[in-house]
Protein backbone atom coordinates (compact mmCIF):
# COMPACT_ATOMS: atom_id res chain seq x y z
CA UNK A 677 0.00 0.00 0.00
CA UNK A 678 1.09 3.55 -0.70
CA UNK A 679 1.04 6.02 2.16
CA UNK A 680 1.28 9.62 1.16
CA UNK A 681 1.47 12.96 2.96
CA UNK A 682 0.50 16.23 1.36
CA UNK A 683 1.43 19.52 3.02
CA UNK A 684 1.11 17.96 6.45
CA UNK A 685 1.75 20.22 9.43
CA UNK A 686 1.26 19.51 13.10
CA UNK A 687 1.09 22.13 15.82
CA UNK A 688 0.57 21.57 19.52
CA UNK A 689 0.60 24.19 22.30
CA UNK A 690 1.53 26.91 19.79
CA UNK A 691 4.62 24.91 18.76
CA UNK A 692 4.86 23.67 15.21
CA UNK A 693 6.39 20.21 15.34
CA UNK A 694 5.96 19.26 11.68
CA UNK A 695 6.23 21.81 8.91
CA UNK A 696 4.49 21.27 5.62
CA UNK A 697 5.63 17.73 4.89
CA UNK A 698 4.94 16.26 1.47
CA UNK A 699 6.14 12.84 0.45
CA UNK A 700 5.26 9.31 -0.45
CA UNK A 701 6.19 6.00 1.18
CA UNK A 702 6.48 3.63 -1.74
CA UNK A 703 4.52 0.41 -1.84
CA UNK A 704 6.47 -2.67 -0.83
CA UNK A 705 9.60 -0.67 0.00
CA UNK A 706 11.54 -0.03 3.17
CA UNK A 707 11.80 3.67 4.00
CA UNK A 708 13.85 4.75 6.99
CA UNK A 709 13.26 8.02 8.83
CA UNK A 710 16.40 9.52 10.26
CA UNK A 711 17.23 12.81 11.91
CA UNK A 712 18.33 14.36 15.19
CA UNK A 713 16.39 13.87 18.40
CA UNK A 714 13.34 16.12 18.45
CA UNK A 715 13.12 16.32 14.65
CA UNK A 716 9.53 15.08 14.70
CA UNK A 717 10.02 11.50 13.53
CA UNK A 718 7.79 9.85 16.12
CA UNK A 719 5.15 12.53 15.64
CA UNK A 720 5.16 11.83 11.90
CA UNK A 721 4.76 8.10 12.54
CA UNK A 722 1.80 8.73 14.84
CA UNK A 723 0.12 10.76 12.12
CA UNK A 724 0.61 7.81 9.73
CA UNK A 725 -1.40 5.62 12.09
CA UNK A 726 -4.08 8.22 12.85
CA UNK A 727 -2.97 8.33 16.50
CA UNK A 728 -2.62 12.05 15.80
CA UNK A 729 -4.49 14.21 13.30
CA UNK A 730 -2.63 16.85 11.29
CA UNK A 731 -3.32 20.51 12.00
CA UNK A 732 -3.35 21.02 8.25
CA UNK A 733 -2.69 18.91 5.19
CA UNK A 734 -3.83 15.42 4.27
CA UNK A 735 -2.62 11.84 4.55
CA UNK A 736 -3.68 9.25 1.98
CA UNK A 737 -3.65 5.46 1.98
CA UNK A 738 -3.73 4.16 -1.60
CA UNK A 739 -5.10 7.52 -2.70
CA UNK A 740 -7.90 7.64 -0.15
CA UNK A 741 -7.80 10.49 2.39
CA UNK A 742 -7.54 9.22 5.98
CA UNK A 743 -10.73 11.13 6.83
CA UNK A 744 -12.66 8.80 4.51
CA UNK A 745 -11.22 5.58 5.94
CA UNK A 746 -12.92 3.79 8.81
CA UNK A 747 -10.58 4.24 11.84
CA UNK A 748 -10.61 0.51 12.66
CA UNK A 749 -9.71 -0.34 9.07
CA UNK A 750 -6.88 2.17 9.07
CA UNK A 751 -5.50 0.82 12.35
CA UNK A 752 -5.58 -2.68 10.93
CA UNK A 753 -3.95 -1.76 7.63
CA UNK A 754 -1.22 0.32 9.26
CA UNK A 755 0.38 -1.56 12.15
CA UNK A 756 2.87 -0.12 14.58
CA UNK A 757 5.68 -1.51 16.73
CA UNK A 758 7.51 0.51 19.37
CA UNK A 759 10.91 0.36 21.03
CA UNK A 760 9.51 -0.81 24.37
CA UNK A 761 7.27 -3.47 22.71
CA UNK A 762 4.60 -2.98 25.39
CA UNK A 763 2.73 -6.17 26.32
CA UNK A 764 -0.57 -6.52 28.13
CA UNK A 765 -0.53 -8.58 31.32
CA UNK A 766 -1.07 -12.20 30.41
CA UNK A 767 0.40 -14.79 28.13
CA UNK A 768 1.96 -14.46 24.71
CA UNK A 769 -1.26 -15.95 23.37
CA UNK A 770 -3.32 -13.23 25.11
CA UNK A 771 -1.14 -10.63 23.44
CA UNK A 772 -1.43 -12.17 20.00
CA UNK A 773 -5.17 -12.45 20.39
CA UNK A 774 -5.55 -8.80 21.40
CA UNK A 775 -6.10 -7.33 17.90
CA UNK A 776 -8.80 -9.93 17.24
CA UNK A 777 -10.48 -9.39 20.60
CA UNK A 778 -10.69 -5.68 19.89
CA UNK A 779 -12.63 -6.65 16.77
CA UNK A 780 -14.81 -9.13 18.73
CA UNK A 781 -13.11 -12.07 17.06
CA UNK A 782 -10.89 -14.82 18.31
CA UNK A 783 -7.60 -16.35 17.35
CA UNK A 784 -7.20 -20.13 17.40
CA UNK A 785 -4.17 -21.73 19.04
CA UNK A 786 -3.13 -23.12 15.65
CA UNK A 787 -3.24 -19.66 14.07
CA UNK A 788 -1.34 -18.16 17.00
CA UNK A 789 1.37 -20.80 16.56
CA UNK A 790 1.60 -19.95 12.87
CA UNK A 791 2.21 -16.27 13.69
CA UNK A 792 4.85 -17.19 16.27
CA UNK A 793 6.64 -19.33 13.71
CA UNK A 794 6.48 -16.47 11.22
CA UNK A 795 8.56 -14.34 13.56
CA UNK A 796 10.94 -17.17 14.38
CA UNK A 797 9.61 -18.08 17.83
CA UNK A 798 8.77 -21.54 19.12
CA UNK A 799 5.12 -22.34 19.78
CA UNK A 800 6.17 -23.50 23.25
CA UNK A 801 6.24 -19.80 24.19
CA UNK A 802 2.51 -19.41 23.62
CA UNK A 803 1.45 -19.82 27.25
CA UNK A 804 4.45 -18.01 28.73
CA UNK A 805 3.89 -14.74 30.60
CA UNK A 806 4.56 -12.08 27.94
CA UNK A 807 6.30 -9.68 30.29
CA UNK A 808 8.85 -12.39 31.19
CA UNK A 809 10.16 -12.59 27.62
CA UNK A 810 13.57 -11.25 26.63
CA UNK A 811 13.74 -7.92 24.81
CA UNK A 812 14.26 -9.60 21.44
CA UNK A 813 11.42 -12.05 22.03
CA UNK A 814 9.08 -9.24 23.06
CA UNK A 815 9.93 -7.34 19.90
CA UNK A 816 9.12 -10.44 17.86
CA UNK A 817 5.77 -10.89 19.61
CA UNK A 818 5.07 -7.21 19.04
CA UNK A 819 5.73 -7.72 15.31
CA UNK A 820 3.69 -10.94 15.28
CA UNK A 821 0.78 -8.95 16.73
CA UNK A 822 0.84 -6.69 13.68
CA UNK A 823 0.84 -9.81 11.45
CA UNK A 824 -2.35 -11.01 13.13
CA UNK A 825 -4.00 -7.94 11.62
CA UNK A 826 -2.45 -8.62 8.21
CA UNK A 827 -1.23 -5.03 8.17
CA UNK A 828 0.04 -3.95 4.76
CA UNK A 829 2.03 -1.07 6.19
CA UNK A 830 4.28 -1.42 9.22
CA UNK A 831 5.46 1.56 11.27
CA UNK A 832 8.54 0.83 13.37
CA UNK A 833 9.83 3.29 15.97
CA UNK A 834 13.40 2.45 17.01
CA UNK A 835 12.48 -1.20 17.53
CA UNK A 836 16.08 -2.36 17.75
CA UNK A 837 17.49 0.39 19.99
CA UNK A 838 17.24 -1.58 23.21
CA UNK A 839 18.53 -4.88 21.83
CA UNK A 840 21.95 -6.49 21.80
CA UNK A 841 23.76 -6.92 18.51
CA UNK A 842 22.61 -10.48 17.82
CA UNK A 843 18.98 -9.64 18.48
CA UNK A 844 19.32 -6.53 16.30
CA UNK A 845 20.43 -8.50 13.26
CA UNK A 846 17.73 -11.12 13.85
CA UNK A 847 15.03 -8.44 13.93
CA UNK A 848 16.55 -6.76 10.86
CA UNK A 849 16.35 -10.07 9.07
CA UNK A 850 12.75 -10.58 10.13
CA UNK A 851 11.71 -7.15 8.84
CA UNK A 852 13.51 -7.75 5.54
CA UNK A 853 11.69 -11.08 5.17
CA UNK A 854 8.30 -9.51 5.89
CA UNK A 855 9.08 -6.89 3.31
CA UNK A 856 10.40 -9.20 0.61
CA UNK A 857 8.19 -12.23 1.06
CA UNK A 858 4.95 -10.55 2.08
CA UNK A 859 5.35 -7.20 0.35
CA UNK A 860 4.75 -5.26 3.56
CA UNK A 861 5.54 -1.56 3.19
CA UNK A 862 7.94 -0.60 5.97
CA UNK A 863 8.39 2.85 7.51
CA UNK A 864 11.21 2.61 10.00
CA UNK A 865 12.61 5.21 12.40
CA UNK A 866 16.17 4.42 13.35
CA UNK A 867 19.02 6.38 14.89
CA UNK A 868 21.39 3.76 13.53
CA UNK A 869 22.60 5.17 10.22
CA UNK A 870 24.44 1.97 9.27
CA UNK A 871 21.12 0.18 9.61
CA UNK A 872 19.38 2.81 7.48
CA UNK A 873 22.06 2.61 4.81
CA UNK A 874 22.10 -1.19 4.74
CA UNK A 875 18.38 -1.89 4.81
CA UNK A 876 16.44 0.88 3.19
CA UNK A 877 15.27 1.45 -0.34
CA UNK A 878 14.58 5.06 0.54
CA UNK A 879 15.60 7.44 3.29
CA UNK A 880 13.79 10.47 4.68
CA UNK A 881 15.98 12.94 6.53
CA UNK A 882 14.13 15.13 9.01
CA UNK A 883 15.54 18.11 10.86
CA UNK A 884 13.55 20.49 13.06
CA UNK A 885 10.14 19.39 11.84
CA UNK A 886 11.10 19.63 8.20
CA UNK A 887 11.68 16.92 5.65
CA UNK A 888 14.97 18.16 4.27
CA UNK A 889 15.80 15.31 1.90
CA UNK A 890 14.47 12.04 0.51
CA UNK A 891 16.19 9.57 -1.74
CA UNK A 892 18.25 6.42 -1.91
CA UNK A 893 20.65 5.66 0.97
CA UNK A 894 23.39 7.36 -1.04
CA UNK A 895 22.02 10.67 0.27
CA UNK A 896 23.59 9.59 3.58
CA UNK A 897 26.81 8.13 2.22
CA UNK A 898 27.32 11.02 -0.23
CA UNK A 899 25.47 13.97 1.30
CA UNK A 900 24.63 16.65 -1.23
CA UNK A 901 24.11 19.47 1.22
CA UNK A 902 25.65 20.85 4.36
CA UNK A 903 22.74 20.13 6.75
CA UNK A 904 22.68 16.43 5.86
CA UNK A 905 26.47 16.24 5.97
CA UNK A 906 26.57 17.68 9.48
CA UNK A 907 23.82 15.38 10.70
CA UNK A 908 25.51 12.29 9.23
CA UNK A 909 28.90 13.21 10.64
CA UNK A 910 27.42 13.79 14.09
CA UNK A 911 25.40 10.59 14.00
CA UNK A 912 28.29 8.40 12.90
CA UNK A 913 30.75 9.88 15.35
Ligand SMILES: Nc1ncnc2c1ncn2[C@@H]1O[C@H](COP(=O)(O)OP(=O)(O)OP(=O)(O)O)[C@@H](O)[C@H]1O
Pocket residue numbers: 688689691693711712713714715716717718719720
Ligand atom coordinates in the same frame (compact mmCIF):
# COMPACT_ATOMS: atom_id res chain seq x y z
N1 LIG B 1 2.40 16.23 22.97
C1 LIG B 1 3.40 17.10 22.80
N2 LIG B 1 3.33 18.34 23.32
C2 LIG B 1 4.31 19.24 23.14
N3 LIG B 1 5.43 18.98 22.45
C3 LIG B 1 5.56 17.76 21.91
C4 LIG B 1 4.56 16.76 22.04
N4 LIG B 1 4.98 15.64 21.40
C5 LIG B 1 6.19 15.94 20.89
N5 LIG B 1 6.54 17.20 21.19
C6 LIG B 1 7.79 17.89 20.77
O1 LIG B 1 7.91 17.77 19.37
C7 LIG B 1 9.24 17.60 18.96
C8 LIG B 1 9.36 16.34 18.13
O2 LIG B 1 9.15 15.20 18.94
P1 LIG B 1 9.28 13.72 18.37
O3 LIG B 1 9.05 12.80 19.51
O4 LIG B 1 8.39 13.56 17.18
O5 LIG B 1 10.80 13.70 17.90
P2 LIG B 1 11.70 12.48 17.41
O6 LIG B 1 12.31 12.90 16.12
O7 LIG B 1 10.93 11.24 17.44
O8 LIG B 1 12.86 12.47 18.51
P3 LIG B 1 13.67 11.21 19.13
O9 LIG B 1 14.69 10.84 18.10
O10 LIG B 1 14.30 11.77 20.36
O11 LIG B 1 12.70 10.12 19.42
C9 LIG B 1 10.06 17.56 20.25
O12 LIG B 1 10.62 18.83 20.44
C10 LIG B 1 9.05 17.24 21.31
O13 LIG B 1 9.42 17.81 22.53
Ligand SMILES: [Mg+2]
Pocket residue numbers: 717718719
Ligand atom coordinates in the same frame (compact mmCIF):
# COMPACT_ATOMS: atom_id res chain seq x y z
MG1 LIG C 1 11.09 9.45 18.51
